Amino acid sequence: MRTYALLILLCSGIVAFSQNCNNTLSGTVTDIHDNTPLVGATLVVAQTEQAVQTDFDGKFEFKNLCNARYSIQVSHPNCLTRGFTITVNGNTEKHFQLEHHLEELNQVTVEGKAHKAKTKTLYENTISKEKLESYSSETLGDALKSLSGVSSLNTGNTVVKPLVNGLHSSRVVIINNGVRMEDQEWGAEHAPNVDVNAMGNLTLIKGAGALQYSGDAVGGVIVADAAKIPIKDSLYGKTIFSAASNGRGTVLTSQLTKSYLNGWYGSVQGTLKRFGDFEAPDYVLSNTGTFERNASLHFGLNKINYGFEAYYSYFKNNIGILRASHLGGAQDQIRAINSDTPLIINDFTYALIAPKQDVTHHLARLKIFKKVQGLGKVSLQYDFQENNRLEYDIRRGDDKFKPSLDLQLDTHTVMVDLDSEISNSFGLKTGLMGRYQKNYADPTTGVRRLIPDYEKYDVGAYLIGDYTISDNLVAEAGARFDYTFMDVYKFYRTSFWESRNYDQLFPDIVVSELDNQILTNPQLNFYNASATAGINYEFGKDYNLMLNYSLASRAPNPSELFSEGLHHSAARIELGDLRFKSEIGHKITLSLQKEGEKFNFALSPFINSISDFIVIEPTSIQQTVRGNFQVWEYRQTQAQLLGFDFDASYAFAPNFRFNHQFSMVKGYDRTQDEPLISLPPVDTKNELVYQNPKLNNIRLALESEYVFRQNEYPNTNFNVYIPATETTETLDVSTPPDAYHLLNFNSSIDFKATTNSTLTVGLGITNILNTEYRNYLNRLRYYADDLGRNFLLTLKLNY
């Protein structure tokens, strides 16, 4: 813990030589981090016992002081109290700064501040703005992957889904500027619709402990926030331009912020990202380009005691899916897997053809807050999201340019939160949430709906309390309850309806029977309870021990419940189950952390036991006129995941630092006594960094990443008869690829462009050795190698 604050002498006034004790001492008290004025700070002059409080602008004034030295104690409810010694000589002006640390620990999201801590007893990894900027040309998933315990489930290299301690999709909740993302996260090939350039910081909570956001984050919570805007008169911005050799792409992102001392602020931001086909070491990965256009607008009023915030963001992304991954059936899959190179390799192009995705996401949020004396901070938030997903497959005839999937998901949420401090040591957060969601699947696609039309209603309530037992021991406990009602209209194939015995089990939900389809109206109720409890113990000079237990309950998502048919992008038939219950996870996390100047580390072992865990895995082969397809069925089982993440950093010489990361997760299906499918292999990163602030802040970093082979996996291979050769061949879809090692280089240097602006030039090389490798968690690993060498040039101008 840093317990010192800085005293900055701005004016050493030598104004008068009066011997009278009628001098005035005036000035301001501000937050050391961002110069926000601190309202209601108490200043006491030890010698005279005079006491004053700062006003709304953080200003104070003492009268009748002599020309002498005084000791002044400055305190604020949310800051560490500090003593200062000052000399009064005539009318004097002094500016005091306090470490505004406690407020950030205690008060979450209320002012749209940097989310320093979302829970008190779970270890949180954060990615700073500077680090995020280095991922300007990549995706949110890529940025998160730099944290220990996070890997990603990829479809190629542009669809990157974060995997937290082995779990992904609906089990990882993403909070974008206080709004829970509802962007059809259930699909394994649906990446989060968040622009990494719009974010000021990213926080990862590896557990469901952040109950104010959700109770169903069995895997974890990712909190992405726009940069904090200070309360002062200022105008600033940044522009980043990067160019990458692999994919021959460029990214331009710009942000401009204006703020006023009276609390008003506004910020606009936009990103344009365009890449053509990416390249593996030996060939072009045809149809893997991307074209992303994003914009966001943020404005509001922050009067400390009241204010409002409005945020709107627009995200649009066109993503090509590797052309060679579109397959007709098992016999095509065998050909594709047995071939060393993709079956289709075309010349480099920026153009995208089918298969491709076209995703648009609108997010709007309006929030008002007010501090009510004796009650706490009350906030009311309404947010709206509209997600439109178009997926194009390779089609025939008139349908050639029609999407095969056209889903629109609209979500409205209202939240009321109360953050109160019952006493100095006891804080309480409570809130209510109501949500309405509607999915509409456009029937004009001419392809049966992958996700049915539905309306969903959620109501939730939570209560989280934290109690400071002693200076170094904090306890936290919370509970949340969510009720979900789903009203669904789903067409089932009559043959499937009968083969599942649904005609016996659910005769009441049939609305009408058509030739070979049945329209049903399932109405589903889910009651989910979640809870968290934990302690945080500080000891020694800078050690910290956290123990947390989280109970998370997640209602099955529409994909798990209603999938029924061929999923072209995966060349497999996927079947959900209407009978699924909520999945319930119990996660225990222990973290030991040392935060020293020279050496720091964090060790976080965890165990996550999940009952009714919904897993999808191959079960059989189905014959169709189109050939044989592998059938993947969802089922519920008893699962257990355990592992640990280790981070360490050591400044072994001046300007040199060594960083280390190691993550391991093992997962088992306890019912069938076999490993779980698609779990990340063990991986370790080691980095050597040279950084010299005196030499234009030059930074040189060499990183090595070693990914082991996943040795524990279920065997889901199957046999296929190939008529052309009259043989039966094994389709090996389960054997993981070999271990691999990548070397990456990163550098940056700052130049003073003008008095107020800095130009940062960065040069990076990823996969320096142009290593050929395949990643177990890349869904396209069967068909192509991963990315080859990439040179990245980044120019950043801060003004």
Place this chain on the structure above:
Amino acid sequence: MKHFRILSATLFATLLFASCSSDDDTPEPVNEEEVITTMTVTLTPEGGGTAILLQSRDLDGDGPNAPTITVSGSLTAGSSYNGTIVLLNETETPAENITLEVEEENTEHQFFYTSSGSLNITTEYSNFDDDGNPLGTQFKLNTGDASNGTFTVTLRHEPNKPNTGLGDAGGETDIEATFNVTIE
């Protein structure tokens, strides 16, 4: 405080608007236009006589039921047959003839005929695409000595053309059906 009043008003107006926009109509069914449920291969003896039908029919498309394979009779040894292939989507009424679409996009499609080694059959293409490469909705089949085995018909979408057979054709399989055939 004025801000709050305006904001609250906006907020509730939005909510009201949003909650009124839902409609209760039941969704309309999707008739899959591209599904191929039925492939019928008609083999007509060159000198005339009863045609032999080979059919693969899967009325539930990608559903759980496997296709029904029927072969109407045996082929005669040492004969020539004219083969035609018709693809139907029988989920629609009346059934849609997909062969027409395939013939329209003839450069992007090709049929392949393969037989197990024990079956004495040779085939040759009778129709070609706009570039002069084989298409194969029509073909000629010649039988040798009496034997039996399997005869497989495969339709590939976007194959490499020209090619020497399934081995280097590439593309994606649109249809694949294997028939047990006897030559007497």
